[in-house]
Structure formats: C-alpha cells, structure tokens
Amino acid sequence: MDINSYIEAHSARFFEELFSLIRIPSISSDSSRRADMEACAARWRELLLAAGVDRAEVMPTSAAPVVFAEKIIDPAWPTVLVYGHYDVMPVEPLSLWKTDPFEPVVKDGILYARGADDDKGQSFLQLKAFEYVLHEGLLRCNVKFIIEGGEEIGSPGVEEFCREHTDLLKADVILVSDTSMVGADIPSITTGLRGLSYWQVEVTGPNHDLHSGIFGGAVANPVNVLCKMIAALTDADGRITLPGFYDDVEEVSREERDMLGAVPYDEEKYKANVGVKTLFGEKGYTTLERTAIRPTFDVCGIWGGYTGEGAKTVLPSKAYAKLSCRLVPHQQHHKIEQMMIDHFNRTAPDTVQVKIEAIHGGESYVCPIDLPAYKAAEKGYEEAFGKRPLAVRRGGSIPIIAVFEQVLGIKSILMGFGLESDATHSPNENIPVDILHKGIVAIVGFYKNFGH
C-alpha cells in the first residue's frame, strides 16, 4: 500500500492517537503538572510499542522522564535516532483561546490545540512514518526514539542522561521534527538554530509598598529603576549595548546572506500576519537576517506594583522581569548569561537591590547540507511537496540539539513542518491537517533514501 493510501486507511486511528497525547496537559514549566507529565510519557510508550518497536521504556532523569525506544533490525545497518518532546508551553492568556487548548478541534482543515504543532503534532509524524516503513518492510536502518519532557524549559536532565547513556543513544544521525518551513508551498529544512539565554530579574526597593504621596520623590521606585536598566540594554537602532555581547558573533558570509535573501519573503504579508504597521530590528540587516543570523534581546514578561482595576497610588516594593537573548554561532550561552548578570550587578544603583539569575539557555547549531542524511531528507520533502526544499537558518532555539552534537557527537537533521501561522507558544496554536499528511510522506521519503 502506498503511503497516501495508508494514511487514508488509518486516518481515524491516527487522529485518536494524536488527540490522546494532546489531551494530557503536559506543561513542563508548571510544577503542579508532574502527574500529567508522567501520563504523557506513559502514553508515548504505549504508542511506540503499538507502532512496532522492540522495546520502549520510560526512563528517569534528574528532571522529567524520557521515553526511549528502539527497533534494531541489523546491528550492521546505520541507525537513526528520532528526537521529539512531549512537553508543551503554558497556555496563558487563556482568555484569548477560541477553544479549549487541551481539547483538539479540527475546523476548516486545521487542527487547533496546544501542542498541535510544537511538538506533539510534529513528533507524531515521526512515529507514524516509522510505523509505515516498518509495516511495509521498507526500513534499511535501525531506528531509536528519545522523546523528552523538558524541551520548553531547556531540557533539564537530558544532557546528563545523554552522558550516562552514550551507548544506548548511539546513532549515525538524529532526526527532529520541531521546526518550521518558510511556507506551506515553500518547503525548507532548517540548517541553523539560534541559541538562547534567559534570565529572571527581581528589583527590590522599599521593604513594603509605600504611599506614593508620602514617600514619592524620596525613595527610588523599583519599577522606574528596572525600566531604566532594561531601556539601556538596547540603543535606538536595535543594537544590544551589553559590553562584549557581539564579540563572538559569527559574521555570516556575503554568499550565505545572499542565499537567505533568495528566500521568498513578502513584507506586507509578514506585517499583516503579526498585525504591525512597521517592523523594527537591527539596522543594516533584513527581516530574515534579523531573525536568523543576528542575536536579539526581548523582555518576555514584566510585572510589579498595582496591576488591578483603577488607580492605586503606590510606590511598589518589587519589580520583576523575564529577559531573553537569542544567540547565534559562536556566542556561548554560559558566557552571555554571566555577562548579563555581571552587567546588572555592576550597573544597579545602590538605591535598590537587584537579584538576577539565568533560568534557561542553550547553544546555537549549524547543520552541513552535504551529509547523506541531509540529502535523504531533501528527497523526502521533494516527494511530499513536489519541490526541492530551501536550506535556511531559522531564529528559534532547540538547545538540546547543540548538546547532542557536543555530548554524543551526532548531527541532527531538522525535518520540521511548522508554519509561521501555527501560533506555537501562543493562544490558538494550530497545524493544517494537510501539512500533517505531507510531513509523514516526507519522513517516509527520508527512510526510502537513507540506510543500508
């Protein structure tokens, strides 16, 4: 049976299986969700066994458990290690969701749910492609799976797990479906990922909220101070002013910048999609360059003082912010993290107390496009989308991919199928059903072109 007929024939079961994963609210950043995390790992184990692996285990780490599985056909054959994650992002602000984030809904050919794309939907494509090639006797390689539960919070415990299980995880290449394409009709493979540093800052002024009339003017306001410290981190042209921040940034060659310039890009459509009149970013770079080959600084969240209804005249005791930088080769996230911490400690006025700590991070990653596995992936996309995929660096971060390279010495091929419109990490996350279908076809195409 060809892959399209197979998907057709098993469509109802495929949806039910994917929905069973989505319905478990496995939010890794929420410590009250531990039982859901365990349940989601257990469900993955069941689905892997049902798909035909020899063994599947839920294995402990120092953080969330990982699901490991393998199908070893011939030890002499090359081995593919499939990586995915069963955890998802928080769903706040809940009020902006049009449907329950954990009750999948298909409407006008689009599946809506937290994890529909990132990464329950995409990991599931790997599972179903594997099921098909195994079922049809098309496999010419061994396949292992590692599905982890902490990707959205920096994969805690997974690096240590890799160090402890290098033999178990031995493979020739890692396959990952957790990235996006340039467009639904412009297939692309991500060949670069940005790194990430993420901090939380706490600024304490007075030891309790003060009456702003009685004390205002004489006691430093921690929100005012925090705003000043954040404001000073970027200049008017969008450059980051942290001393030394750009020291290790890879200056991408004119040739590679030209390649990125060839990626179809419609500025009006881009602006309409995000709903802004004017884009903003570092001077001297295009939008695609700003999001792919340049580092950034964003405040992911800020809070302090009175945030309720009406006008409370208070001089707050505390102000908080969550800060993040996307990093590029060859910036090292530990170095950048320390740089920011030192900067805050050095520049904080003595009228307040500033505490800052790094709470998440990872290195950037670049994939060479002459690997046999990359070529096989390229052919897979061609079979599914009828076009050769573009090789592009993207702006997102999957810190564990760099860890795999450093600890296991294995390169990853990022066979992602997400779209910009998928609203990953946002309310109303979604993925077109058609893309789910083509994703399976593309991965099947990879297996047909890879191995013994």
Added chain:
Amino acid sequence: MDINSYIEAHSARFFEELFSLIRIPSISSDSSRRADMEACAARWRELLLAAGVDRAEVMPTSAAPVVFAEKIIDPAWPTVLVYGHYDVMPVEPLSLWKTDPFEPVVKDGILYARGADDDKGQSFLQLKAFEYVLHEGLLRCNVKFIIEGGEEIGSPGVEEFCREHTDLLKADVILVSDTSMVGADIPSITTGLRGLSYWQVEVTGPNHDLHSGIFGGAVANPVNVLCKMIAALTDADGRITLPGFYDDVEEVSREERDMLGAVPYDEEKYKANVGVKTLFGEKGYTTLERTAIRPTFDVCGIWGGYTGEGAKTVLPSKAYAKLSCRLVPHQQHHKIEQMMIDHFNRTAPDTVQVKIEAIHGGESYVCPIDLPAYKAAEKGYEEAFGKRPLAVRRGGSIPIIAVFEQVLGIKSILMGFGLESDATHSPNENIPVDILHKGIVAIVGFYKNFGH
C-alpha cells in the same frame, strides 16, 4: 465628665462601632464591591444619627453615594463641615498581610486593618469628638458631615455634588482627619497637599504573543518600548524630563524651606523604616523637600507578557503601566495630564500602538496658618499632645480639598493623626490605639476653641 473619662467609659462601644465600619470591604476601585459601598454608607448614617445629628441621609452622586448629616444649633453660629471618606484602598498583595485586612485586630496597643488609619479610623475620631462635645453641651458652632465613598479614586461625582448642593454644604471651615503627623511625639498639622495626575498606558505590538525565536529581532517588543518610554521620563538626577513639566512649579521661598528644614528628621530611622540603604530623589533638595514641595514621577504598576513560573520565550503582544505624578502649587493637573498624553502620542514609535488616558487627578492645596480655625486646631493638638504642632506641607494628595476651595470657597484644616509607620495603602495598615485616643482629645480641643 472630662473627655479622657468619657473615652474610657465608652471604649468598648467605640471599638465595636469602628470595627463595624472596618469589616465592610468598601474598596472604591473594585466595581464588584458596590453593595459593600452602599452598606458602609448606610452604617455611617446609623452611627451619625446615634451620635446626635438632627438629620443624616445617604445621598446619590453620579458615582458612590455620600453620607450627609447636620446638627444645626443656631443658624447665627458659625458652621464646621467635617469631611471624611468611607472607601478604602485595595488590599493586594494579600499574601503580605499578617491578619485578615477586614477583620480588625488589636495587638500590642496597635489596631491592624485596612482603613484603620485611612480613613475609617481617622474619620471616626471626628464622629466621636462631635458626640462628646454635643453630649456635654460644649458646642458653640453648628456641625455638618460629608462622608464620601470615592476618595481613593479621585472623588468622582463629589465635585458635581458640591456644585448642586452649595447651600446644603455651606460652612465656615472644613475639618478633615485624613493626613499624617511628623511623628507620634511630634504633632503637626498639614498645611499643604500635593496634587496628583495618574495615567494608564497600553502598548500594543504584534496582534498576539509571538514566538520570540521565530520573530524576535524583527518585530518591536511592546515591553521593551514601554520601558524605554518610561525610562526617558526621568534623568539620572531624578528630574522629570517631560517638556514644560516644571513651568508652573512654585519656587518655595528660602524662609519656608528653612521652616521645613527645622522639622525633626532622622535619615537613618527613615531609611530603616522603608528598608533601603540609600535614598534617591531630585538633586538639590532634602528628603522632606522632595516629598513636600517638589513634584514626582512614579510607576505605580507595570505588567505584560509571561509572568508565570519558569521561562516562556515569548514576544508579548501587550504591555501596560500605571503612571503617576505628584504635583505642587501651581501646577494644574489637567494641564499636566494632557502634557503627558501629548508626549506619549508624539514620542511613541510607529512600530507599536500606544494608548494613554488619565484616570485620576486633583489639584494641590495650601492652608494659611493665620485662620481662627487653624489656631483652634493648634490649641486642640496642644491639649492632646502637650506640644504646639508644627505646620508642614506634606506629600500626599486629597484632590477633593482643592475642589472644596474652588467650588464652595471654603478652606480646610487638615487635622490628621496618621503616622508614617501606619502603612496606609499597604499591607498591614495600622494605627496605635493611643493615637486614636489623642486624636479625639485634639478635635474636642478644637471645638472648645472655635465658634460663637
């Protein structure tokens, strides 16, 4: 019976009456508390009638109702109008309260509750002093009461109420207990109040929260933008940079600044009380000057993006802030409000949308110290505290006091008894029971020295 014996004899009833007001959570900024507001007004009416007024009415305004009452002994005698407010501030953050904010607790001679000072406790002193002088036949003036329900949100509807009821509110002087003293053993009368302007700002970037990896670097982050706009409003020396902001500021005479300099002030104690190592304020002014005769800019609250546990990598859609300025004579709050609105609209980058509106405000106020009523108040404090009270300008704002002067043409005497340690507007608001006692004695002293 002398006043001390009277308080002693009726102490249990006095507490029960005050507690009955405190137990009603009359938070004016919370629209879900309307029924509590009505209940608190009704309770005030009962207590006024019990204290001996001729008539007491709960009267509607366009916002919260006011309680009006009067005791007219002889139309030829001068009339005192007592002003107070039955509404209180919100209680967030609730977690910092050591006891239920609406269940009064007396511990080590201190009464803890929201409103213990501001203004249920202080208004109640006026009621009990009136009860005593009436009961003992000591009154040589008529007394009216206006107790309103919106002071903490700018007294909406009260200005209009004054315009519509100028005859009803006719009086020779207004007595207000809603301010604080320099210290428990340094009695003082507030002779100046700062004005206030208060705005809420909403900055919108993208139309939904974006993945900071995919879009970070190319789309302006509304939190970053808001921080920059707030940071730019003050310079490193604590001066406000809003163009034209200082144009109308009264340059206080050397003589009056010297008087303020004579107020006892212990910087180490002041710092220890608020828990900061270093104070911060406008260069060239002392702490007392900064809080009394100089205008200020404070962020009262800020929020936007992800504020939950852990690290969500998001480029937020929205950022909000509540901004406030304390104003001094002769700044006009409407002019300052428009100045800030124009400034935000003019300086907002076109990469975001900025909405700003004024949500609260009032003029500053100065009381001459040669009024007969002021002299009577001075004598009252002397009887209660054994010392002549200092005349000092203070930093807080009671916008309605300026309205009374403008609309009714009546000066107010600010016979306040609060202390800096009372934590008004903050968790664990409190007032020493001893101060409540002395406050009644001081107001009784006023009545003994004022009138026919």
